[in-house]
Amino acid sequence: MEGEIFAKTTEKDVTSAIVKSFHSMLIEYTDSDVIVVGGGPSGLMAARELAKVGKKVLVIERNNYLGGGFWIGGYLMNKITVRAPAEKVLDELLIPYQEYTKGLYVTDGPHACSKLIAAACEAGAKFLNMTTFEDLIIKERRVSGVVINWTPVQALPRQITCVDPIALESKLIIDATGHDAFVAKKLEERGLLKTRGYGSMWVEESEDAVVNHTGEVFSGLIVTGMAVTTVFGLPRMGPTFGGMLLSGKRAAEVALEKLKGFE
Ligand code: 48F
Numbered sequence: 001m002e003g004e005i006f007a008k009t010t011e012k013d014v015t016s017a018i019v020k021s022f023h024s025m026l027i028e029y030t031d032s033d034v035i036v037v038g039g040g041p042s043g044l045m046a047a048r049e050l051a052k053v054g055k056k057v058l059v060i061e062r063n064n065y066l067g068g069g070f071w072i073g074g075y076l077m078n079k080i081t082v083r084a085p086a087e088k089v090l091d092e093l094l095i096p097y098q099e100y101t102k103g104l105y106v107t108d109g110p111h112a113c114s115k116l117i118a119a120a121c122e123a124g125a126k127f128l129n130m131t132t133f134e135d136l137i138i139k140e141r142r143v144s145g146v147v148i149n150w151t152p153v154q155a156l157p158r159q160i161t162c163v164d165p166i167a168l169e170s171k172l173i174i175d176a177t178g179h180d181a182f183v184a185k186k187l188e189e190r191g192l193l194k195t196r197g198y199g200s201m202w203v204e205e206s207e208d209a210v211v212n213h214t215g216e217v218f219s220g221l222i223v224t225g226m227a228v229t230t231v232f233g234l235p236r237m238g239p240t241f242g243g244m245l246l247s248g249k250r251a252a253e254v255a256l257e258k259l260k261g262f263e
Helices: 011-028 041-052 087-092 109-123 151-155 182-189 203-213 226-232 242-262
Strands: 031-037 057-060 079-083 098-101 104-108 126-128 131-139 142-150 166-175 215-218 221-223
Touching (some): 031 041, 031 142, 041 109, 079 087, 079 109, 079 242, 087 104, 087 242, 104 109, 131 151, 131 182, 142 151, 182 215, 182 221, 182 226, 203 226, 203 242, 221 226
Parallel strands (some): 031 057, 031 166, 057 126, 166 221
Antiparallel strands (some): 079 104, 098 104, 142 166, 215 221
């Protein structure tokens, strides 16, 4: 055809390119160094930091988009705030911002979120979207992987979806599922951990507390972001995200230390 500009292909090649590429990734990541459950700000930050130093990291996200609450700051307004010293992370990710009052910075949600996602991708983290964390693999009182299913399967009524989940192994799991602390709650269901539920809002206290409490809560399970407030009963903070970014970094530091035990 005259004026043709695209390379020749067929429908079957498009399909097999997708299937082969996805399946080889999935097979490779049946065994990872770290599985991060939840692709919000804390999970993306942790994934980026770990992948950046060569760790094999897989992020499980139940939505078709990544970013969690980082797109929209609060009350459907797409501005994001961070407090010093977290603006250094914005500098690192080349996210522009303005100082609103001394030490309080404001930036655009779409810009900040897309840069963070890109940073995690560029570092080498891999993603399973539309995939819901359902349960844990626990062996000899140590968490050693996740049980997952397609989000659409989970969303359908039980009586029309008898689809078993699959499981993926990893040396460590990071719970970055936000307020739900979904992974930690799976341990609680089995009497292996006690979660306290997050407290009411107190922005000055909460961000330091989240970063300081980020860490391993059960053998093989690290909590980060708002999941930390739920596990430890810490105050919530609302639409300010420095604590999430620095908690993600802290979770990665803890994970790197723990991974040394596997070398
Ligand atoms: O909620 P979310 O953004 O968690 P975060 O990283 O950041 C919290 C802030 O957004 C904000 C705040 C403080 O600034 O109060 O709320 O702690 O992202 C959590 C991600 O986990 C996914 C969810 O879709 C979201 O993208 N998620 C939650 N449960 C599951 C899950 C699950 N069972 N399986 C897979 N993904």
